[in-house]
Amino acid sequence: xxxxxxxxxxxxxxxxxxxxxxxxxxxxxxxxxxxxxxxxxxxxxxxxxxxxxxxxxxxxxxxxxxxxxxxxxxxxxxxxxxxxxxxxxxxxxxxxxxxxxxxxxxxxxxxxxxxxxxxxxxxxxxxxxxxxxxxxxxxxxxxxxxxxxxxxxxxxxxxxxxxxxxxxxxxxxxxxxxxxxxxxxxxxxxxxxxxxxxxxxxxxxxxxxxxxxxxxxxxxxxxxxxxxxxxxxxxxxxxxxxxxxxxxxxxxxxxxxxxxxxxxxxxxxxxxxxxxxxxxxxxxxxxxxxxxxxxxxxxxxxxxxxxxxxxxxxxxxxxxxxxxxxxxxxxxxxxxxxxxxxxxxxxxxxxxxxxxxxxxxxxxxxxxxxxxxxxxxxx
Numbered sequence: 001x002x003x004x005x006x007x008x009x010x011x012x013x014x015x016x017x018x019x020x021x022x023x024x025x026x027x028x029x030x031x032x033x034x035x036x037x038x039x040x041x042x043x044x045x046x047x048x049x050x051x052x053x054x055x056x057x058x059x060x061x062x063x064x065x066x067x068x069x070x071x072x073x074x075x076x077x078x079x080x081x082x083x084x085x086x087x088x089x090x091x092x093x094x095x096x097x098x099x100x101x102x103x104x105x106x107x108x109x110x111x112x113x114x115x116x117x118x119x120x121x122x123x124x125x126x127x128x129x130x131x132x133x134x135x136x137x138x139x140x141x142x143x144x145x146x147x148x149x150x151x152x153x154x155x156x157x158x159x160x161x162x163x164x165x166x167x168x169x170x171x172x173x174x175x176x177x178x179x180x181x182x183x184x185x186x187x188x189x190x191x192x193x194x195x196x197x198x199x200x201x202x203x204x205x206x207x208x209x210x211x212x213x214x215x216x217x218x219x220x221x222x223x224x225x226x227x228x229x230x231x232x233x234x235x236x237x238x239x240x241x242x243x244x245x246x247x248x249x250x251x252x253x254x255x256x257x258x259x260x261x262x263x264x265x266x267x268x269x270x271x272x273x274x275x276x277x278x279x280x281x282x283x284x285x286x287x288x289x290x291x292x293x294x295x296x297x298x299x300x301x302x303x304x305x306x307x308x309x310x311x312x313x314x315x316x317x318x319x320x321x322x323x324x325x326x327x328x329x330x331x332x333x334x335x336x337x338x339x340x341x342x343x344x345x346x347x348x349x350x351x352x353x354x355x356x357x358x359x360x361x362x363x364x365x366x367x368x369x370x371x372x373x374x375x376x377x378x379x
Contacts, residue, residue, distance in 0.1 A: 004364050007316045008200075009149055009177060009293060009351035014243065015202040021246040022204075025239040033236050034225065043238045050245025054209050057248040058194065059185035061214075066228045067241050070208035071176040071197035072100040075143075077210055077232070078172045078193045079104045081218045082141055083113050090114035090138040094126050094155075095336045097145050101174055102332075105143070114138060124153035124284035124337050128160050141170045146189075147178040150333045150349060151284040152293025154182065161190035170216060176200050176208075180251040181290050182259060192216040198240065202354065203247040207240035258354060263291035265352055265361050270294060272365035278372050281343045283334065294350045297334075297343030301375055306348055309371030315364060318349045 005013075014022075025046060031039025033047050048062070055062040068074045079101070083089045093105055095117050109115045116134040120126050131142060142164055147154045161171045172193035178184050180201030186194055194211040198204060212218055212231070224233030251258075273280060279299035298306065303319030310317055330344040339347070352361070 001314050002360075002363065003314045003316075004360055004367070005316045006350045006352055006356070006360075006364060007318050008353035008356075009152075009349065010318055011199045011205060012202045012353055013355065014204050015247070015250065015354070017250060018202055018204075018243045018246045022239045022243040025242050029238075031238075033238060034227070043236075046238055046242050047236050050241045053245035053249040053252075054196065057179065057184070057252045058196075058211055059187055060211060063229070064186075064211055064213065066210045066212060066231050067236060067244070068208045068210055068232060069206055069237075070199070071098075071174060071195050074195040074197075074208050074210040075100045075172075075174055076104050077218070077221055078195070079108060079141075079143065080221055081231075082170060082172075082193070082216075083108055085217045085219055086140050088138050089140045090116070090136055091141040091143065092116045092118060092131055092134045092139060093143045094118045094120065094145070096120055096124065096126075096148055096333045097143065098149055098174060098176070101143055101145070120336050122337055122339075123287040124148060124151045124333070125287045126155050126160075128156050128163065131160050132163050135164075135167060135169060139167070139169050141172060143172040143174070145177075146173045146175040146184065146194075147182070147290050148284075148333060149177045150331060151287075151295045151337075152177070152290035152351075153284040154178065154288040154290065157191065158189050165190060177290065177293075180247065180255075181262075181292055183255060186211050186213070193218075196244075198244040198247065201247050201251055203244040204240050207237060207244045209244065259291045262352060262356070265356060265358065266291060266294055268358060268361050269350060269352075269365070272361065273368075276365070276369050276372060278376075281339070283337065283339060283347065292352050296348055296350065297339060298346035298348065298372070299342050301346035301372070303345065303347055305375055306346065306371060309374065310367065313367040313371065315367055318351075319347065 031043040033043035051062040051065050054065050118130045157173045164171045170192045173191050174195045176197035179196050192213040196209040198207040220231045222233050281297045283295040334344045
């Protein structure tokens, strides 16, 4: 039985092309990019090339890219490196952000930073006017994710950023789930900071990036040798940075075509779900969404039972957010969207990727149908 991986929003595989690019820097090209000899210069060139590749995907100057260990670090760098810069500060964020934003925001709030949380509608969308209404003269930063990791709903970040510019408010977007799946251009978005996670777009876990607009304030959290323009000290993780660069280059080559292919896979999946004759609800169905994500609440069932059945059929999916795995409570995202409990408790997130085929979707539907049928028979 072929294993079916439908959990790409949790993590993606490292593609062969990406690993091939990384391999020399794990073996023969092992130099420290801070050294002036042959080995060090080769490593420096590799880091510079990767910075150019990431910048190419995002539409910015390479000097605006800071390499990090991943989205969590990039988010923390922005929040802790920006707000303390001001003597009096208030920020606005949404209730559906990833914990990598909500947790540090909570810490800042305890330290005296004013925080306002904007709610979402049943569609999972943040109303830009609601963000505007929460801004006060002391507001220094708005942090709003570009695409939600659970539902795939894409937010109107550009509209929020356009308003923020008129008020001199900085804008950060956690784009970890969006980069490499949909066009993400920092100029079009108008943001000051943007978060990238390598393992969401076929690079390894443990590498990411932060876009920082020219002139945007950012104080370093890690002090040392002054790497990454002094904003993120520590010897660069050359192999992983190379992997991130290659993954971005790959995404840039066929982004629109791959986006359309994956969107069609989603249409096939949704049509197949309807043919199963089960009661289900698509979360965020009326909102703009990522092409690779379908969050479905199965009425009267429990996600844990569905997951167990699918695991037994060699299928990988997530129940709600992967980062919340092991918790039986309804996710904060579904709670915020006011999803009825009979559907929230049975929510499964399907997310697919570059290696997913139409045959995989067909087989997924077959195995899911058997699992759901068995659960209904058992009552």
